[in-house]
Amino acid sequence: MKIDYLIVGQGLAGSLLAYFLEKAGASIYVIDPDGEGSASRRAAGLINPVTGRYFVKSWRVDELIPFARQTYRDLEQLLGGSFFHERSILRALGSAKEENDWLARAGDPGYQAYMGDHANKIELDQLLYPTLAYGQTLQSAQLNVSVFLDFFQKQLLGKNQLSKKYFHYGELFVTPNGVTYGDIEASRVVFCEGYGGIKNPFFNYLPFRGDKGEVLIVEIPGAGFERIVKQNNTFLAPLGNDLYWVGATYAWQFTDDQPSEQARQELLERLKTVVKLPFKIVDHWAAIRPTVKDRRPFLGQHPELPSLWIFNGLGTKGASLAPFWARHLSEVMLEGKAMDGEVDIQRFD
Secondary structure: OEEEEEEEOOOHHHHHHHHHHHHOOOOEEEEOOOOOOOHHHHOOOEEOOEEOOOOEEOOOHHHHHHHHHHHHHHHHHHHOOOOEEEOOEEEEEOOHHHHHHHHHHHOOOOOOOOEEEEOOHHHHOOOEOOOOEEEEEOOOEEEOHHHHHHHHHHHHHHOOOEEOOOOOHHHEEEEOOEEEEOOEEEEEEEEOOHHHHHHOOOOOOOOEEEEEEEEEEEEOOOOOOOOEEEEOOEEEEEEEOOEEEEEOOOEOOOOOOOOOHHHHHHHHHHHHOOEOOOOEEEEEEEEEEEEEOOOOOEEEEOOOOOOEEEEEOOHHHHHHHHHHHHHHHHHHHHHOOOOOOOOEHHHHO
16 A cells, blocks of 8 residues: 555544645555543643633644634534534632732733633532632633544544554664555654654654643533633533543653542542532543643654654643644645744754
């Protein structure tokens, strides 16, 4: 089988890169073992334009969010599914200082599109323990990542463009015209492996980092809450059918990717300070996020093997980052566009 691009990994990075490459006319094939525990499938899929204790706009949010919104809407039409939801994020303001800081930032012309008026506390107090006030983050959204990946996987399988097997680096051979892998001949291979990229012998010189995150999936019968809440350093995000994503923990030192009792208890205690209504723990997830020390993705071409490329390091903001940078990488590879220096792996030479 001869193709233009072999993509290793069908998380957010690999799926969106495959979408943009094929949309531009390239032929693709994807290899992914369908790992249910991948960081992409465990993520809440939040698109949050204003973050941190100082309410700062996320990196390049003015171009990333509109592009992500349009991309996911287009994909819903293409795949016939519903997985992208426009949802405001309600940020609990627990002190007069926090409230004043929020109002001051919201008055900045560069922030007015993303920070709204206070939310109605009367409605919220029926579900949540009281706080001083809630600020509304606008243009925020939630991507149901697992649902999106399932729909995209179904399309790939229907077109015989996906192998659900493990990729073996020792079976990849670089040729004068590209690469071969089994019966596949490709002009280029792009590694989109998430944290698994730390074991990639071609790109393990890059400063990969990872942090282990754990979340709870809880059922809150009758809550009927369709917005996202951040309170007491905890996100509560609706998944439908009275289920909510609660998280997350962050651990920079870890020995495995399995759920831990310590994180379960931490999340449980945090949730008890946020939600008034009775709830039941349905599941406990853990995964390792692919992070980079400068908090910018890895995009680029191997310095010595030009047919090998990488798209990785989306970290905790993959839902907002992946569409824009997948399209950018496709333009670099297909059209010869200059790579953006902020994400180019050459910054680590």
